[in-house]
Amino acid sequence: MLSALCDVTERACRRLIGTLIALVVAIMVTAVCFRYGLNSPLYWTEQISRMMFVWMTFLGAAVLYRNNAHIAVRFLVELLPPAPRRACGLIGEGLCLLLFLVIVIFGTKLTLDTTKQTFGALDLSPSLYYVSAPISALLMTLYWIERVVFGRRPDGDAEIPSGGREQGADRQ
16 A cells, blocks of 8 residues: 555656656746847746756655665675674664654744745745755655565565665676
């Protein structure tokens, strides 16, 4: 059940990210055409594009976390025997959960504190930017539960993360 929910949220994030990328490209091409072709710049393009980029970044972070695709330096961990390697993996996952919860708590507080403020050409609330962080952190917390509590690995194997790949897994 949880894996199905995670699959649905990941697919939705991927589709939204793809849509946002296409929209940013279309908006920027339009902005350039208006600025240099018609000599009449559009005042809203930079603010909207920046907001879309922020959302792409945070949603992309959640998708990468679920697929264990963030950049990691695992050289030293991979040199450890299996038991300490597993302990490092669990400590790392525990620290990730702590970070996710901090982002959810303080990101939500920041979002709520800025809802009445406006800025920029469109007078949008900065909370529209900030809310992407706690939403992403909630998704990552959901994926953390799937990974650590239920033992789902990105490749579908049922095993708690070891903090690194098994030795020799890269050499096939």
